Amino acid sequence: MLIDLFTVFREEADANGIVFYYSGILSQNVITTMSDSLKQKLQIQDEKGARSRKLFSTFIEMIQNALHYSPRAPGSDDTKEGSIIVGKKDDKYFVICANFIQKQHEARIREKIDPILEMSADEIRQAYRTQLKNDRHSSDTISKGAGLGFLTLARDSVEPIQYAIREAVGFENELSCFYLKATI
């Protein structure tokens, strides 16, 4: 019975410290609504100050990254889709975002993130400053952001950010699933 299944889903989420979960269509409207909800939730949990800000920033960078870079969802006209989860484990928050990417962009994404994974906190901070001062948007014409997104995430994460690229079941030829995780 579906109600039972949903009950298990909810109870498991609660038991595992899930603060927030969304999976569906992405738009800026959906993002601002989710942001309000997350802020209120953090307030209720009495999570204030620096950590709450970093968590919020991580949430926005990830979900806007998904909105900007995911291709239109399979079978849709022009909608983007993504999933995001915020949870608390061992007194640390985690944020994981999942979205489709075009298979052909896989290498490009790896090239962007892999060097960051090797950096120390100081090196991340240095790279962030360099990118901030870099007037030109580099030669990367696909990037709509400022090249600062992943560095912002890495800067605020207390553990190295993690990512995974997995097969998009049913769309293996064109799409992959991109997962990104940060810890606050």
Added chain:
Amino acid sequence: MTDIYIPATSDTPEINFKFSSNTLSMSGEAYPENGVEFFRPILRQLQSHLKSLNGDAVEFNFKLTYFNSVSTKVFYSMFELLNEYAKAHPNSVLLNWHHDEDDDTILELGQDVQEDFTWIDFNAVVLA
């Protein structure tokens, strides 16, 4: 130059650029869907206004509490314009950098701004 007033929305800041008195203020949060496009007209007007000035004192009140990475980059371009103006007219630009006491992200960015735009007079203000 006509003053700019844009009220805040949930993802864009209040922008109050009083060119008539050279008092420029921004407050709230900034994470629009496309930050570069949102701020482009404001940057353009700021640029042409600064060109029309001849050493007049300019005060910038930066009171944002959250901004995403794209907006951060846009603000750097804004400070670059102010820095260039201050370079041509020393001691003409005052940047009031408002931040929460426990907000180390905005505090650190303020330190970067101070180091990177040395012609701007930087004044850190702790939000009450």
